[in-house]
Amino acid sequence: MSTTLNRVGLPRDAYKGAATTLCAGCGHNSITNHMIKALYELGVEPHRLAKMSGIGCSSKTPAYFVETAHGFNGVHGRMPALTTGAHLANRQMIMLGVSGDGDTASIGLGQFMHMIRRNIDCTYIIEDNGTYGLTKGQFSATADLGSVQKKGAVNTFQPIDPCAVALTLGCSFVARSFSGDGKQVVPLIKAALAHRGTAILDIISPCVTFNDHDGSTKSYSWVKDHEESIADVSFIPFFEEVHVDYEPGTIRDVQLHDGSHIVLKKLGEDHDPSDRRAAMRVLEEGRAAGHLVTGLLYLDTAMEDFATTERLPERPLKDFGEADLRMSRDDFHQFMSEFA
Amino acid sequence: MSTTLNRVGLPRDAYKGAATTLCAGCGHNSITNHMIKALYELGVEPHRLAKMSGIGCSSKTPAYFVETAHGFNGVHGRMPALTTGAHLANRQMIMLGVSGDGDTASIGLGQFMHMIRRNIDCTYIIEDNGTYGLTKGQFSATADLGSVQKKGAVNTFQPIDPCAVALTLGCSFVARSFSGDGKQVVPLIKAALAHRGTAILDIISPCVTFNDHDGSTKSYSWVKDHEESIADVSFIPFFEEVHVDYEPGTIRDVQLHDGSHIVLKKLGEDHDPSDRRAAMRVLEEGRAAGHLVTGLLYLDTAMEDFATTERLPERPLKDFGEADLRMSRDDFHQFMSEFA
Amino acid sequence: MTEQIINDLTIQAATVNGSGSQTANLVLTRAIFHMGIPVAPKNVFPSNIEGLPTWYQLRVTPEGHMARSDKVDVLIAFNVATWQADLKTVRPGGAVIHEEAFSTNETRTDVTYYPVPFSKLAKAKIQSDTLRKQLANMIYVGVVAGQLGIPMEALEHGVRRQFLAKPKAVQVNLDAIKVGHDYWQDNFSKKDPYRLEPMTGVVEGKVLVEGNQAAALGALMGGVTVAAWYPITPSSSLCENLIAYADRFRTDSATGEKRISVVQAEDELAALGMAIGAGWAGARSMTSTSGPGISLMAEFAGLGYYAEIPVVIFDIQRIGPSTGLPTRTSQGDVGFAYTLSHGDTKHIVLLPGTVEECYEFARDAFDYADRFQTPIFVLSDLDLGMNLWMTPEFKYPDKPFDRGKVLSKADLDRLAGEWGRYRDVDADGIAYRTLPGTDHPAAGFFTRGSGHDEQARYTESAEAYARNMERLSRKLETARHELPAPIVDESPQASIGLIAFGSTHPAVIEARETLAAAGKPVDYLRLRALPLADEVLTFVSRHEHVYVVEQNRDGQVYDLVRLALPAELVGRVRSIRHYNGQPIPAVAITEPLLQLEAVPA
Amino acid sequence: MTEQIINDLTIQAATVNGSGSQTANLVLTRAIFHMGIPVAPKNVFPSNIEGLPTWYQLRVTPEGHMARSDKVDVLIAFNVATWQADLKTVRPGGAVIHEEAFSTNETRTDVTYYPVPFSKLAKAKIQSDTLRKQLANMIYVGVVAGQLGIPMEALEHGVRRQFLAKPKAVQVNLDAIKVGHDYWQDNFSKKDPYRLEPMTGVVEGKVLVEGNQAAALGALMGGVTVAAWYPITPSSSLCENLIAYADRFRTDSATGEKRISVVQAEDELAALGMAIGAGWAGARSMTSTSGPGISLMAEFAGLGYYAEIPVVIFDIQRIGPSTGLPTRTSQGDVGFAYTLSHGDTKHIVLLPGTVEECYEFARDAFDYADRFQTPIFVLSDLDLGMNLWMTPEFKYPDKPFDRGKVLSKADLDRLAGEWGRYRDVDADGIAYRTLPGTDHPAAGFFTRGSGHDEQARYTESAEAYARNMERLSRKLETARHELPAPIVDESPQASIGLIAFGSTHPAVIEARETLAAAGKPVDYLRLRALPLADEVLTFVSRHEHVYVVEQNRDGQVYDLVRLALPAELVGRVRSIRHYNGQPIPAVAITEPLLQLEAVPA
Numbered sequence A, B: 001m002s003t004t005l006n007r008v009g010l011p012r013d014a015y016k017g018a019a020t021t022l023c024a025g026c027g028h029n030s031i032t033n034h035m036i037k038a039l040y041e042l043g044v045e046p047h048r049l050a051k052m053s054g055i056g057c058s059s060k061t062p063a064y065f066v067e068t069a070h071g072f073n074g075v076h077g078r079m080p081a082l083t084t085g086a087h088l089a090n091r092q093m094i095m096l097g098v099s100g101d102g103d104t105a106s107i108g109l110g111q112f113m114h115m116i117r118r119n120i121d122c123t124y125i126i127e128d129n130g131t132y133g134l135t136k137g138q139f140s141a142t143a144d145l146g147s148v149q150k151k152g153a154v155n156t157f158q159p160i161d162p163c164a165v166a167l168t169l170g171c172s173f174v175a176r177s178f179s180g181d182g183k184q185v186v187p188l189i190k191a192a193l194a195h196r197g198t199a200i201l202d203i204i205s206p207c208v209t210f211n212d213h214d215g216s217t218k219s220y221s222w223v224k225d226h227e228e229s230i231a232d233v234s235f236i237p238f239f240e241e242v243h244v245d246y247e248p249g250t251i252r253d254v255q256l257h258d259g260s261h262i263v264l265k266k267l268g269e270d271h272d273p274s275d276r277r278a279a280m281r282v283l284e285e286g287r288a289a290g291h292l293v294t295g296l297l298y299l300d301t302a303m304e305d306f307a308t309t310e311r312l313p314e315r316p317l318k319d320f321g322e323a324d325l326r327m328s329r330d331d332f333h334q335f336m337s338e339f340a
Numbered sequence C, D: 001m002t003e004q005i006i007n008d009l010t011i012q013a014a015t016v017n018g019s020g021s022q023t024a025n026l027v028l029t030r031a032i033f034h035m036g037i038p039v040a041p042k043n044v045f046p047s048n049i050e051g052l053p054t055w056y057q058l059r060v061t062p063e064g065h066m067a068r069s070d071k072v073d074v075l076i077a078f079n080v081a082t083w084q085a086d087l088k089t090v091r092p093g094g095a096v097i098h099e100e101a102f103s104t105n106e107t108r109t110d111v112t113y114y115p116v117p118f119s120k121l122a123k124a125k126i127q128s129d130t131l132r133k134q135l136a137n138m139i140y141v142g143v144v145a146g147q148l149g150i151p152m153e154a155l156e157h158g159v160r161r162q163f164l165a166k167p168k169a170v171q172v173n174l175d176a177i178k179v180g181h182d183y184w185q186d187n188f189s190k191k192d193p194y195r196l197e198p199m200t201g202v203v204e205g206k207v208l209v210e211g212n213q214a215a216a217l218g219a220l221m222g223g224v225t226v227a228a229w230y231p232i233t234p235s236s237s238l239c240e241n242l243i244a245y246a247d248r249f250r251t252d253s254a255t256g257e258k259r260i261s262v263v264q265a266e267d268e269l270a271a272l273g274m275a276i277g278a279g280w281a282g283a284r285s286m287t288s289t290s291g292p293g294i295s296l297m298a299e300f301a302g303l304g305y306y307a308e309i310p311v312v313i314f315d316i317q318r319i320g321p322s323t324g325l326p327t328r329t330s331q332g333d334v335g336f337a338y339t340l341s342h343g344d345t346k347h348i349v350l351l352p353g354t355v356e357e358c359y360e361f362a363r364d365a366f367d368y369a370d371r372f373q374t375p376i377f378v379l380s381d382l383d384l385g386m387n388l389w390m391t392p393e394f395k396y397p398d399k400p401f402d403r404g405k406v407l408s409k410a411d412l413d414r415l416a417g418e419w420g421r422y423r424d425v426d427a428d429g430i431a432y433r434t435l436p437g438t439d440h441p442a443a444g445f446f447t448r449g450s451g452h453d454e455q456a457r458y459t460e461s462a463e464a465y466a467r468n469m470e471r472l473s474r475k476l477e478t479a480r481h482e483l484p485a486p487i488v489d490e491s492p493q494a495s496i497g498l499i500a501f502g503s504t505h506p507a508v509i510e511a512r513e514t515l516a517a518a519g520k521p522v523d524y525l526r527l528r529a530l531p532l533a534d535e536v537l538t539f540v541s542r543h544e545h546v547y548v549v550e551q552n553r554d555g556q557v558y559d560l561v562r563l564a565l566p567a568e569l570v571g572r573v574r575s576i577r578h579y580n581g582q583p584i585p586a587v588a589i590t591e592p593l594l595q596l597e598a599v600p601a
């Protein structure tokens, strides 16, 4: 057990949660660990964290990290609405939503997209295994065309790619990764949390029990063989100073609202994360080539988030009292008299 | 009143419906007329037509054409589910769905997308006015960023473009038009009806009462000034033979399942409707340039529709009786005995 | 000519919607109100934007009756499509102001006709082409003014009041009214008995307010800071008014900051979800909808109940089932809202019966939500919500917010870990909660719609599950005693009682007068909340027969009343139902009641 | 050693889910059933895939009692996490087969312990590393077989039957069983009173079927051609079985064509929407779900009722509210489903009480849907749906489909325009419909969830609206007399009656035996449908006290029964409720009943 304390004076264990009840080897468990690492290293204060989720094995995971934080395991596919409301009630909370591919791309598709459209300031993590784990292995809408179910059934539909959909909507932060690739997932989680606006992070997270067999395109082996990272991501939080020791031209450095930096190191051909259409092209090409493109696909640091556009005060709305919320007695009588 | 009979021996008036109760000048009324023209000229048999809709001014229009056909005005945003079920019950019906932008892009977004994903054989027309007409003029999700409401409110959200979303999903037929452009709408309606699979036709249809003012990007004047048609569309039904009298290179001819042809005449730069990514690019460029791109954006005649993939018989499922649907007495006893 | 009938008549304007007639009707209403005469307008409009028949019933009575009247004294016939049918509704001896062009031959001879060439007049006398259609309606205002004797001064007030926002419109409208008034003077002599005369002593200090305006104001004063909604008739105007009021009273003039967030959601599921998320995070939150939206909110309503989240849900009822008649009124959602969601879900329901209660209950609903940590349903309806009602000015709140059992950092220090989110320490079923953001290591807990124990830990234990469900019942029982009590009005000698609620109230008041006059005095208990209070039992026990009057087909509250009674009292209760989408008139109570009383029990 | 207890005992296997124990339990079940002994298994599993506690209760009785027993005779303790708690559940004198490693000191001394080194044995005796975890469970099957005297031949049958699909698995499993059996022989001498002995005359001709299998088969035989569903426990297996059965019995071997379409929808709203669309177009259609899905279907259910669309909705109830306990049983949706949707909506609800009725009602539901042109709810539950039940083989249907009042082209010719979609020509509330695709100019009409007249034209007429609503009530009244009647079992002398429904049935059967033996015979009325039949009234009128027994907190059917009774009978009815998620045992009826009988009325 590591006892080094982070910037808010907490050990790594302070970010642990209840023991997982998921299957041994479930990708979701790795993501839980990446989450713990990211939150610990960022030094997020537990009482400022709100863990939101829908229903599914994936949606259970908020119980498995930062036990002392508030969490809300809502109803199936409706995490975005709950998160939106909670955020509006208290802008000071760091909203961290966890969902599954069924939760997001089937029943929750509408809420997922409308949250993006509003650019609600939150992190939205999809633990994407192409199947309905908790209901025992039916195909989800992210399952690839031709992907084979454990019992042999073949998926005959085009997948709904959450990242492609998010890009089409002009989502301000779109990334994809793989639960087995902590080196990439952890900085992306940090970046998503630091970003102000809706950050979509679609993490392929194999279901060892129902979707980790040959013929599945969401199995560990398939993903390992087909992952194509578009760039090495590293994250430098605002409380550490940047020291870029790369030769010029090999990296891109993007600054976020809170002063943190995302540093992208070129791998193969260069991808400009501020170019939405390039991001769409990269996804389309990957899909055509049968690759799983991972990394930070798109980032727009300029787009205003909903609360800012709506001119909400920094002070949480929940904290205002009668004095701030009720008009004066005189205004009231004046107002009533106007109905005469 | 025209009395020339179409190929099924009906006059144009046989395709009329009840008198409209929509506002004088409503774009939806023009679309109703385009619908009547298309159905009459195609010679659709009224008893084979199923008119489906959700709720809204737009969704009322199925009552205003082909009065003798069956129609179903369902609940808000759920036309796709009703249409899917009706189609599965009877593949022989021609499914014509009419919806609004609120009906489709807000409450109905999930069903809209999942219907496309299944490639249900139907025509899906969005009478898109960027507002909730029937509830008196609130912004809908297709309203453009910065578009101004009648009472002055400004829309602060990115629009959800039904065509862009459909393309992202790999929809097999995607087109956009303008209610005032009958020359383009009528052949597109015919093509959509002839196409086997989900045909999305987003028709900008100004709401004269709530969204036809300056500052609106869904007003008659704005659309007239900004429409950019990507190609002249004409439709040659299977029962007329093709005679192409254009000089080579200026046109594209696409054949549909039923032997009909879509003939596209180049306008400005050439667009290949079988190139999905090109279609996305055209939309993106139009959006960036502030144009309204209209025409047949994308068409995939090869993609199997749901009923075909599912191996459903051509004979309507509704017509099967006990003899076809119940296993034999022997099979039944054999089957029961297996539970011993 | 028969003797005069003064200040006691019902005017019905039959026009075409989207033609501007609503403005004319409101001017007429405000003018008469300005004369000191009580007014009770009912707007019967179609589910459509332009071109369909619409009726505006303006009832005036010296007593200030506010129920819909079942007969028309003065008809303003402006719509040829409904002309013949409208004519039938006029009572014998009534007056009919109609477009000259409408034929009156072989129609009724027992009414007085005042044919007016409205369209001709409009063409001839109104210059502006763009405004002609609108102003044509003002002409009939002038004619009625002449016929009933409404002074110019009152009409001027009416127009000014109506065009507060755009004063330059005042003159053209007055001119149009003058056209009608002159036409009356020049062409007609009074042949009907109806007159309006200025009154004093009744409307002083009163205002005209719509229930949805009242509820919006109540929510504002109740401290709502997050409202999520999806447009639907007849509830839209509630949140639209809230937005308008918030722009004026919740916006920091210096910084432009808003102390409220009103979100137009993508649908009703999302609307309630957002409100619940906000309530969970500690804001006072609400949503507003009507029937179809209530159905779509069923799943989230169950989460709110079981996870114990404060939230306020307004249901401005219209008549169902399904889409039904979106612009017609009903009390048809009561039973469904009361148990909204699968499993053993039960909710607190408030039943405002006046616009003043729309204001007060909307305001107090947020206290109830916080105190009982559960969704609060406020059931209004189209009649209450979208019509103008004469009411005393509302009272400025005299109490601070009641945020209920919320533990602060200091409380948690004091308790030193001795806290469980779902422990019933006060034996009232209400446990203590902490809000997200509370800076204390013990503050955090996990909220879920699945099984949980007193410490908010996940459990599938049969005992823990049953314990929790029993506490939830206890909580509702606690609430039952603290919700707005029924209002009982009894006269010593009455052996018959009426139980009603919501917008049925004015019809009951009027029915009681009629019945008393007919020698059948009836007592009255007006329900104001569910679950039912004990007063219901004692009220029934004091009467031989009790009639439950409601505006739905299935006698939803009649059932709830019977279930709340001991067996020996059940037999005393009878049901009176009105369900055609029109606000219930007094006769819909008096007639069935007298019939049922006629049959021996 | 006390006298022997033969074929009357309850075995409880406490294991970890996802470890393969379910297979072992089923082998044990089939082996005992093969001995001719009635079995009643109840699987109590967590809402989780792997690693949490799960219990399998296998009750055997000579009479074939199928209710859950409240005590354990033989405990198989395989899960250290629940070991201490499990031990408490064993009745004095019971037997405990447990992993040797579990400590037994300072625990109960009134039971017989048989410690077995399961893990050691598995390591030593099972070669295959991949299968070891699985097969370890088979070892306890062998031990129990030794302890209770289950013959090898029966075990072999059990294994073969269980592995029909993969015969090569048979031997390894038998070997594992042998390991356990040998261990018993070599190490223990019988110290407990329990024995199993072959029987004849009870289970002959009986099979073991899950309610969801029965319902899937019923739907198939009922002619369903369109099914849309969204996965949810405990209903998923209904449609999954339907898919499997359809692959076998609805697929044209020559062409590969399917005479059914089963669609996995994106959610429950879409699932019911698809089913309604299909029902409208003339197919026999269905959906299947559980509580949360029912909530989400509320809006479409109202459309189905008001637009009069035939469709069948299965609700395999789990315990709510909200997500509740997804793997625990309940009868908590009855009241909500009965009036599902806003406005005055009311539905027909079928209440199967046995797996045989799951088959029959599922099959006949499609006839009711077509005949009454309305949604039919079939309310099963987790206990009925997901547990194996001993049942006589189902009967092959003896009736053709009843498609109800559908007009063909020929009919329309005959009627020569004299047809209105919503005209009540037969005065039974049921109008005639045409199906899309009918080749006749008069066939088409417009279906809508908004106001319509007899000719299916849009209208906002108050009278037309009320007329239509009254016809819909009439239709339900017609149905009330044609739905499955209650089954009444009366003995001349009994003054007490029980009313129950659904999976409460076996507990009632057993409770009645106990009570009769205790000199308190009780009569029994088993409800099978809503709205309630008149038999309820006559049954209550024949008894002094009638107890309504149900598995929900709020006494939902107790309320419906009281509302159906004339006032003078209401006082006779009392309520017994069980709501902890476990299937109701007989004692949950006998104890409260005897208590309530003790108190003077």
Ligand SMILES: Cc1ncc(C[n+]2csc(CCOP(=O)(O)OP(=O)(O)O)c2C)c(N)n1
Pocket (backbone or CB within 6 Å): A055, A056, A057, A058, A059, A076, A099, A100, A101, A102, A103, A104, A127, A129, A131, A132, A133, A134, A135, A140, D230, D231, D232, D233, D268, D292, D293, D296, D323
């Ligand atoms: C309204 C509703 N419908 C269905 C369910 C059943 N259900 C629980 S989890 C789940 C799907 C979960 O899939 P996903 O979101 O991909 O999560 P995973 O288990 O794969 O991580 C479903 C359908 C539910 N809980 N609520």
Ligand SMILES: Cc1ncc(C[n+]2csc(CCOP(=O)(O)OP(=O)(O)O)c2C)c(N)n1
Pocket (backbone or CB within 6 Å): B055, B056, B057, B058, B059, B076, B099, B100, B101, B102, B103, B104, B127, B129, B131, B132, B133, B134, B135, B140, C230, C231, C232, C233, C268, C292, C293, C296, C323
């Ligand atoms: C569940 C539900 N919510 C809300 C409504 C109210 N409503 C009726 S039409 C409509 C929006 C219509 O907008 P659109 O689809 O764009 O159609 P338009 O009137 O603009 O043609 C709404 C919100 C409803 N009928 N049902």
Ligand code: SF4
Pocket (backbone or CB within 6 Å): A021, A022, A023, A025, A026, A027, A028, A057, A058, A129, A133, A134, A206, A207, A208, A209, A210, D049, D050
């Ligand atoms: S079922 Fe699949 S998704 Fe669920 S916990 Fe197990 S491995 Fe993970």
Ligand code: SF4
Pocket (backbone or CB within 6 Å): B021, B022, B023, B025, B026, B027, B028, B057, B058, B129, B133, B134, B206, B207, B208, B209, B210, C049, C050
């Ligand atoms: S309100 Fe708008 S959309 Fe509706 S009918 Fe009128 S113009 Fe058309």
Ligand SMILES: [Mg+2]
Pocket (backbone or CB within 6 Å): A056, A100, A101, A102, A127, A128, A129, A130, A131, A132, A133, A140
């Ligand atoms: Mg998944």
Ligand SMILES: [Mg+2]
Pocket (backbone or CB within 6 Å): B056, B100, B101, B102, B127, B128, B129, B130, B131, B132, B133, B140
């Ligand atoms: Mg619109």
